[in-house]
Amino acid sequence: MNDNPLIHIQNISKVYEMGGEQVFALRDISLDIYPNEYVALMGPSGSGKSTLMNVLGCLDTPSTGIYTFKGLDVNEMSDNDLAEIRNREIGFVFQTFNLLPRATAVKNIELPLIYSGVSSSERKSRAIKVLQDVGLGERLTHKPNELSGGQRQRVAVARALVTNPSIILADEPTGNLDTKTGIEIMKLFRDLWLKGNTVILVTHEEDVARYAQRIIRIRDGKVESDEKNTVSQYSQGTE
Amino acid sequence: MKISELGEAARIAIEGLQANKLRSFLTTLGVVIGITFVILMGWFLNGLDAALESTVNLLGTDVMYVDKWSWSGGQNWRKTMARKDITYQQALEFCKKINTAELSLPEARKWGGTIQVKNKNITGISIIGVPFSYANLPAGTISYGRFFSQFEDQYSTNSAVLGWNVASTLFPDGDAIGRNIKIGGRSFEVVGVIIKRGNMMMDFVDNQVIIPISTFFGIYGSIGRSVSIAVKAGKAELMDEVRSETTGLMRGIRNVAPGEEDDFSINETQTFRDEVQTLRLSTWGIGIGLTLLSFTVGIIGIMNIMFVSVTERTKEIGIRKSLGAKSSSILFQFLVEAASLCFVGALIAFVFCSALIFVIVQFIPQADFLTPYVPPQLLLIAALVSIFVGILAGMIPAIRASKMDPVEALRYES
Numbered sequence: 001m002n003d004n005p006l007i008h009i010q011n012i013s014k015v016y017e018m019g020g021e022q023v024f025a026l027r028d029i030s031l032d033i034y035p036n037e038y039v040a041l042m043g044p045s046g047s048g049k050s051t052l053m054n055v056l057g058c059l060d061t062p063s064t065g066i067y068t069f070k071g072l073d074v075n076e077m078s079d080n081d082l083a084e085i086r087n088r089e090i091g092f093v094f095q096t097f098n099l100l101p102r103a104t105a106v107k108n109i110e111l112p113l114i115y116s117g118v119s120s121s122e123r124k125s126r127a128i129k130v131l132q133d134v135g136l137g138e139r140l141t142h143k144p145n146e147l148s149g150g151q152r153q154r155v156a157v158a159r160a161l162v163t164n165p166s167i168i169l170a171d172e173p174t175g176n177l178d179t180k181t182g183i184e185i186m187k188l189f190r191d192l193w194l195k196g197n198t199v200i201l202v203t204h205e206e207d208v209a210r211y212a213q214r215i216i217r218i219r220d221g222k223v224e225s226d227e228k229n230t231v232s233q234y235s236q237g238t239e
Numbered sequence: 240m241k242i243s244e245l246g247e248a249a250r251i252a253i254e255g256l257q258a259n260k261l262r263s264f265l266t267t268l269g270v271v272i273g274i275t276f277v278i279l280m281g282w283f284l285n286g287l288d289a290a291l292e293s294t295v296n297l298l299g300t301d302v303m304y305v306d307k308w309s310w311s312g313g314q315n316w317r318k319t320m321a322r323k324d325i326t327y328q329q330a331l332e333f334c335k336k337i338n339t340a341e342l343s344l345p346e347a348r349k350w351g352g353t354i355q356v357k358n359k360n361i362t363g364i365s366i367i368g369v370p371f372s373y374a375n376l377p378a379g380t381i382s383y384g385r386f387f388s389q390f391e392d393q394y395s396t397n398s399a400v401l402g403w404n405v406a407s408t409l410f411p412d413g414d415a416i417g418r419n420i421k422i423g424g425r426s427f428e429v430v431g432v433i434i435k436r437g438n439m440m441m442d443f444v445d446n447q448v449i450i451p452i453s454t455f456f457g458i459y460g461s462i463g464r465s466v467s468i469a470v471k472a473g474k475a476e477l478m479d480e481v482r483s484e485t486t487g488l489m490r491g492i493r494n495v496a497p498g499e500e501d502d503f504s505i506n507e508t509q510t511f512r513d514e515v516q517t518l519r520l521s522t523w524g525i526g527i528g529l530t531l532l533s534f535t536v537g538i539i540g541i542m543n544i545m546f547v548s549v550t551e552r553t554k555e556i557g558i559r560k561s562l563g564a565k566s567s568s569i570l571f572q573f574l575v576e577a578a579s580l581c582f583v584g585a586l587i588a589f590v591f592c593s594a595l596i597f598v599i600v601q602f603i604p605q606a607d608f609l610t611p612y613v614p615p616q617l618l619l620i621a622a623l624v625s626i627f628v629g630i631l632a633g634m635i636p637a638i639r640a641s642k643m644d645p646v647e648a649l650r651y652e653s
Contacts, residue, residue, distance in 0.1 A: 059561060059645045080565050087563020098558045102254055112562040117241035
């Protein structure tokens with residue numbers, strides 16, 4: 001494990017104003033995430049784990065506290081800088097896949113590259129490459145509605161990977177999948193981790209969290225526990 | 240803004256149009272009508288200007304015509320009717336006395352004359368009698384052959400110079416020289432053909448036959464016929480000087496008492512410019528009014544549909560932002576979409592106008608001074624205007640889209 005954390009958050013809080021009342025979604029959270037960690041953020045709904053993920057993913061900024069990403073102060077960043085960080089450093093995978101319905105698999109995967117100004121031919125070849133890597137080399141020109149749930153999530157993973165991000169942030173990636181397909185997707189994440197990627201997984205399911213190497217439990221906007229995974233589900237994958 | 244985003248924005252816009260064909264078409268109707276007005280107005284003014292230019296060239300900017308009638312009308316009709324004819328003698332006296340002009344000559348005209356070739360009668364021909372020096376006026380420019388000579392003029396020979404249409408109708412083989420035509424029962428030899436003029440205000444000149452003035456009076460007589468006098472100043476700067484001498488001379492010749500109004504009119508090409516200017520202004524006025532009205536309707540329609548489009552695609556905006564699209568990229572995307580919508584409107588308008596203009600020019604003879612197609616520069620103007628209108632209409636919805644919070648947008652479920 002490297003000495004320099006990829007993500008360093010210190011005493012961050014997120015406060016929402018609701019009907020004149022202050023609601024704390026996050027309270028005084030501190031944690032470091034290092035390169036090539038596989039972290040599960042666990043917690044029941046309403047615990048603040050989604051807010052934490054949005055903050056970690058630079059979709060949202062904390063109300064107070066320090067957030068540095070690769071040593072850069074995220075709080076100081078403009079909206080454009082944040083967009084740039086999301087584009088280059090973070091790959092999102094969502095529960096509902098969030099693919100563009102009218103675009104083919106390849107076009108969907110090309111999207112982040114469009115915003116980083118990669119040429120059309122290079123975009124296409126890189127998109128095809130990652131699509132093959134996730135085992136969908138046969139589904140290049142299919143649109144989301146022509147793909148199964150598992151296939152859609154693979155396209156989403158491929159889209160997250162195509163920019164070679166520092167972190168893959170997955171928000172309940174198996175939430176809309178049946179158990180069998182969910183396991184396939186979790187194996188895919190495990191493989192990515194084994195190849196050296198940093199993965200942060202947000203989930204409320206123990207079974208899913210067990211794939212990770214480190215489990216951070218969130219409750220009422222606070223870190224409840226942060227420990228190494230002992231019930232090593234991920235070791236199953238190496239069998 | 241990156242080049243790659245431009246292609247993406249265009250692609251999204253086209254996809255959007257294809258996905259909502261009917262909606263897009265209905266939305267652009269206001270713009271279609273607006274652009275139609277722009278094109279029709281431009282086309283008409285274009286034709287008008289061209290016609291004016293050729294008229295002015297035909298008559299000459301340094302030439303004035305002394306007439307019983309004013310070209311611009313507008314004066315008291317009864318008063319003009321009551322004016323005495325300008326007689327041939329008065330015209331000759333004037334031409335003899337005038338000093339400042341480079342050239343002046345009388346011109347007698349018979350409207351609706353008839354000529355015969357072999358056994359064919361052709362009516363509606365304007366026959367004018369002029370001296371040989373008419374060849375020095377722009378109106379006397381020869382296409383082929385020659386003008387009749389001083390000798391032919393003096394001896395009242397039966398020589399004729401044909402307008403372009405007359406020549407090409409009678410002698411479609413293209414050689415009129417040396418052929419015979421009959422005017423008022425007399426046989427004439429064609430010696431030359433005037434260059435083609437053909438335009439709105441002066442199309443009769445292509446349908447006229449020019450003969451020596453003495454021959455003219457021999458056929459049609461001089462009683463009850465007002466002669467007009469062409470006065471060529473030589474230079475446009477000399478017009479004022481020539482005009483004032485002309486006025487003085489004519490008043491003297493026609494015994495107009497001091498203090499009384501002139502009983503003749505001095506017509507110049509400026510009259511046409513003034514008339515065209517009036518026509519142009521009223522075309523602009525009506526055209527701009529209608530155009531603005533339809534663009535207003537069009538902009539409201541497009542703005543409305545763009546708001547719908549932004550709302551429909553809230554989730555998509557969230558996805559794009561999560562993948563690294565900047566606010567400017569989202570703004571740009573929706574502006575391109577709105578501009579494309581309007582550009583398609585311009586294309587529809589262009590096709591519609593092309594068809595309409597073709598039909599108008601084909602079937603309305605009075606419109607033959609206009610081009611049977613949309614002038615290319617108007618195409619460019621229409622395209623630019625449509626894009627501008629699109630950006631104007633799309634701006635507020637696009638700003639709204641670009642300012643969306645990515646977290647909120649991602650949470651949106653349609």
